[in-house]
Amino acid sequence: MSAGTPPVQLPAGQQTITVKLINPVNFGPAILKRFMGPDVPGLETFKDSPSFSFLLEHPSGRKLVFDLGIRKDYMNHSPKIANYLPTTNYTIDVSKNVAEILEEGGVKPGEIEGVIWRGRELVEVDCTGERSLTIGGFQAYDYFGDGSFYLLDSPGHAVGHLCGLARTTSSPDTFVLLGGDVCHYAGILRPSVHLPVPDTITPHPCHPMGTGSLCPGHAWEELQKSRGREATDTLYDMTFGADIPLATRTVGKLQELDCLENVLVIIAHDSTVRDRAPHFPESLNDWKEKGLGEKVRWAFLRDLEVYWKSKGLHA
Template sequence: MAADEFKPNDPRLRPPFPSEYPWTPIPTPASDGAKVSIGLMESSRIRGPGVALSSFAKEGEEWTLPAFSFLVEHGDEAILFDLGCREDPENFTPVTKPALEKFKVEPQPHPVFRLRDGGYDLSRIKTVILSHKHFDHFGNLETVAAFDPLVVVGPGSLAGIGKGYPEDEKSIWPSGWLKDRRFAELPQPTEKKGDKWTVEGREGEKQWEKMACFEEGVDWFGDGSFWLIHAPGHIVGQMMGLARVTTSPPTYILLGADVAHSQETYLPVPSSASSSDPRGTEPVLNGKVPFLEDPVRGVHDIGTLTRMSAEEDIMVLLAHEAPALNVLPRWPEKLDEWKENGWKEKKQEGVEERAKERAAQV
């Protein structure tokens, strides 16, 4: 078997146990204002074969997943973290068409239109942060032209995007976006290890730091309220976002992007490194692992979701987490009081029971 080929239940696809991750304490809030507020919007729903998304899916089973976008508010300033799918999927570039035949997009109002129609002051949005360069996350960047935010992408993203379509017929990005929008790409952590650097269009210096179970995080606002986390296993440049949504006590939401596509990839949390692991491995199709460019790094990233989920004050929320649909409120309501409302436990209901059922069948 070639080194880059995998088999079902390949040990290389087993995420590390939580105890295997070093832990750097999350800095305590410097003030009551050192927090953000999170609003969830659903940009679309995507239907596709479950076997490409989970090792637990049955052959022929179709899954429907949401594509979330998040409004992150910090004082008078706001971020849009991911834009989901565009509202007019027929206008994706041609190279995207095969994926759209396999995964059907059911569009809803674009997040920018949803905010506009809800009376939100779009001029507050200074930044759009794209967790990664896939079509179900970059939305339609033409919609942000009126307020011209800085568009932030992770390390190595722009090289992968290239010149854009039609200059590059294989690009999933329109070239007009690259010409008309202001982009900032975060530097590679390996090139800036320990160094401070600046982001064009933003005040203050930044650096890659260890935080929680992560080796590479950036304190975006400088007060610990919102961190960008390097997690490139799914695709080069992918970033998660860790948001502190309350300060007394501090509670957090980890915006997990596409580190996983199913809760049962990172849950339930194993009790110890010596116990059996109830989590599922990533699916394997024809020796390849769908949706993980770097499978070994990818399962490391998945393990960080488990480690963070072990903390009672942290709720993980994936970009396509279907169980959240019937639990979490949509913007203009906020997710900030998730702990008080028990939303973490509610969206995870049934996970442990299903894990026990699977174990009994082995």
């Protein structure tokens, strides 16, 4: 399968920022039909999912935390969230909150720029004013003004939802895209007309430590056709969000970046990234050199284990 790559020009720059992944919480089991469809035979729930945060360390000494996920005392969320969580029947495992993890790693709480605006000046990000630019289909904001970290206007899941784009190396440029809740599963993002399912996936998604490969080919096309979908359609459509049509259009913009070999897209609840990527205090900046993109891009296909077995493609 093949398709053309969209002409997305990423901004040039020399300044990088250090990105470190933090996973303070796992939750589940999640019933898939609450979030995505159409159904896949043999796949009804996810056992557990992470909720990522990221520590961003700028060369100036400034430190940011992007995306805080579920708080440790989650019943002290806003009433709407606190009342919703029990209806999910999740087991929520928050052994430590982000601040505790950072402190154990040698980062003092006072070194992190505050996300609570009580006693602070609240400045709204303007993706159309000074420091604004366009990245692919996104209106963007150059947070530090030096090209190291951009905020991307990515509404749909929630009003004002933002993604982050961090430059992890320069000459050549590589980036980590912090997707947040732009979608809840890699199978809502992939495949696409820009990034079709490859003929061969190595290692096999169901056996990441082995030497075997998965050749999805006709089996993938058959699965999609049985669900009224094309081979280059995503595995799932989104069914959860404040504005699902808008969120779906936002995912379409993200797909134009996701197909680029120098961009690693990490959405907040991707368990394959949790299981294969280095966590804080290690950084993600050498992700491309270490081949992390290849390891996680199609790893979500492990969730089709029952289907691959039925087609004799699991071994």
